[in-house]
Amino acid sequence: MEIRVNICGRHYHRAEKLPRVITVAEGSSLDQLLQKLQDQLGDSPLPKTALVILSGRHLGTLVAHRSAELRPDDELTILIPMAGG
Amino acid sequence: MEPRSQHPGDELSDPVSLPPEAWQRYARQIGPGVLSREAQRRLSRATVLITRAGGMGGPTALALAAAGVGRIVLAHGGLLQLPDLNRQILGSEAGLGQPRAAQFAARLRSLNSAVDVVAIDHEPDEAEAHRLAQQADLIISAAPNFAERFRLNFAAVTTGKPLIDAAQWGMQGSLCVLAPGKTACLRCLYPEPPEFEEHFPVLGAISMAIGALAALEAIKILAQVGEPSWGKMWIVDAYRGHTSIVELVRSPDCRACGKSLPAEPTPESDR
Ligand SMILES: [Zn+2]
Numbered sequence: 121m122e123i124r125v126n127i128c129g130r131h132y133h134r135a136e137k138l139p140r141v142i143t144v145a146e147g148s149s150l151d152q153l154l155q156k157l158q159d160q161l162g163d164s165p166l167p168k169t170a171l172v173i174l175s176g177r178h179l180g181t182l183v184a185h186r187s188a189e190l191r192p193d194d195e196l197t198i199l200i201p202m203a204g205g
Numbered sequence: 206m207e208p209r210s211q212h213p214g215d216e217l218s219d220p221v222s223l224p225p226e227a228w229q230r231y232a233r234q235i236g237p238g239v240l241s242r243e244a245q246r247r248l249s250r251a252t253v254l255i256t257r258a259g260g261m262g263g264p265t266a267l268a269l270a271a272a273g274v275g276r277i278v279l280a281h282g283g284l285l286q287l288p289d290l291n292r293q294i295l296g297s298e299a300g301l302g303q304p305r306a307a308q309f310a311a312r313l314r315s316l317n318s319a320v321d322v323v324a325i326d327h328e329p330d331e332a333e334a335h336r337l338a339q340q341a342d343l344i345i346s347a348a349p350n351f352a353e354r355f356r357l358n359f360a361a362v363t364t365g366k367p368l369i370d371a372a373q374w375g376m377q378g379s380l381c382v383l384a385p386g387k388t389a390c391l392r393c394l395y396p397e398p399p400e401f402e403e404h405f406p407v408l409g410a411i412s413m414a415i416g417a418l419a420a421l422e423a424i425k426i427l428a429q430v431g432e433p434s435w436g437k438m439w440i441v442d443a444y445r446g447h448t449s450i451v452e453l454v455r456s457p458d459c460r461a462c463g464k465s466l467p468a469e470p471t472p473e474s475d476r
Contacts, residue, residue, distance in 0.1 A: 126449070128442050130374045130401070169399040171451075178389075178438070178453045184396070197449055199440060201399035202372040202379060204412075205259050205349025 121146055121192050123153055127166075129200035134164055150174060150188040153196060166198055173197040223249055227319060231273055244428035249275045249319075251427040254341035256280035256328060256357060258309045260292035260407060261371040261378070262347035264416030265423070267295065270313040270320045272424055277313060278337060280325035281305045292409035328353055334360040343423050346370045346391075347416070349405075351398045355461070358383075358391035362462045367426055371419045375406050376444040378415035381437070381453065382422050385462055388436030389453035392461035411443050 123142050127135035138160055144153050150172070158165055168183035175194050179185040182198070223246060234240050240248070251274050255262045258279040266277055285296045285305050295309035310324035328348070329337055338344055338360035346357040346368060354370060361368035362385040370381040370391055383390055418439065425431040438451040457463055 126442065126445075126447060128377055128440050128449075129379070130405070132375065132377060132442070132444065167400060169395055169397055171394060173449065173451050176449065176451055178394075178451050180454075181396070195449075197440065197451075199379065199438075201351070201395060201401070202374040202377070203349050203351060203354065203401045203405075204261050204347050204372045204378075204415075205257060205405075 121148065121190060121194075123190060124195045125153075125157060126195065126197045127200070128197060129170070129202045131200060135161070144190060148190050150179070150185070150190060150196075153190060154182070157196075157198075167200055169201055171197075171199040171201070173199060222246070227273065230317075230319075234272065240424075240428055240430055244430050245273060247428050248273050248424065251342045252276040252278065252340060253343050253345060253423060253427070254278045254280070254337050255345040255347065256325075256334075256353070257282075257348055258295060258306070259289065259347065259349075260409060260412030261373060261416040261419065262345060263293050263295040263309060264413040265345050265347065265371070265419045266309070266313055267316065268417055268420035269423060270317045270322070272420070273317065274320060274423075274427065276321040276323065278323040278325065278341065279306060279309055279313075280327065280329055280337070281309060282327040292407060292412040294409070294413065329356075331356055331359070335363060338364040338366050341366060343367045343369070343426055345419055345423060347372075347419070349403060350401055351395065354391055355395075355398070359461050361385050362390055369419045369422055371415045373407050373411055373415055376408050376411050376442075378411050378441045378443075380415055380418050380422070380434075380439045380441075382426075382434040383453075384435050389455040390459060390462040393456040393459045394438075394453065396456070396458075396460065411441070414441060414443065 170182045172179045172185040255266050258266050258281045285300050295312045300308040306324040306326040310322045313322045334356050344361050346354050348354050368383045372379045425433045436453050440449045
């Protein structure tokens with residue numbers, strides 16, 4: 121299954137070299153996808169406060185989010201909190 | 206000439222009218238799919254609190270003044286610096302080194318003298334934020350740090366006023382349209398204060414885009430037209446040309462709007 125991944129918000133450029141699509145096995149969980157994503161990011165992990173959004177559903181933060189089983193065509197968005205000014 | 210009402214009975218439902226020149230000024234925004242005359246009157250009676258009025262809040266204030274919001278209370282401390290001018294469009298080269306709030310207010314008044322603009326030359330503390338929120342119909346939060354955002358969020362929760370939270374970084378931005386007690390609040394999203402940096406890269410074009418979207422949502426809410434994006438977050442990834450709309454989920458354990466109300470003010474440790 122191919123899951124499109126968007127990393128948005130603060131320091132989004134650090135994820136620029138990541139593939140836009142991550143392949144996972146059928147029936148994989150959101151946490152398995154997140155682990156795969158973190159593995160690819162290596163020594164620059166995503167902040168714990170980043171929002172986890174699966175196909176438009178807000179599931180919580182990286183450190184505390186609802187679990188979900190991935191479906192084909194799902195899209196994962198990680199939003200690293202931004203402020204402004 | 207005053208345009209004919211799109212909504213029969215508009216005149217009867219509101220004894221307060223606007224002067225003829227106002228109908229001329231707003232003629233292009235009164236019509237099907239935009240504002241009715243009654244909606245325009247609602248805008249003219251509304252008060253919006255904007256803090257701060259820089260990259261995003263400035264364009265928001267400009268769009269609200271142009272649209273005819275009755276009163277704009279803008280809070281922004283400090284003196285205008287040269288690096289502000291890539292995005293703080295209420296400022297000007299002539300105003301460098303001068304207090305931001307006063308010149309931002311003067312710019313709004315020069316656009317629309319019918320709008321009552323109140324300038325506050327500092328960022329409100331908890332008590333002042335609460336008082337200003339009580340006097341406002343809607344709050345726009347466009348602050349550069351989370352302590353200030355949480356303070357405004359808490360003021361919105363305790364006064365029951367709608368909150369539009371605008372954020373930006375680089376060529377991306379986000380906008381949350383929140384109805385305290387009904388939708389998620391900002392603290393539902395961020396139980397722990399996120400990291401941020403005071404000086405971050407940002408392009409004025411994204412600030413203006415997010416600021417304009419904030420104004421649009423505010424106008425829909427205040428004028429009671431269209432469908433406000435209640436409980437949603439727009440993420441605008443202009444860097445890659447991608448947008449998302451997220452349905453935000455309220456947290457029953459939220460420290461601001463959760464079951465254990467009245468909630469505690471933002472502790473010092475969160476700042
Ligand atoms: Zn909340």
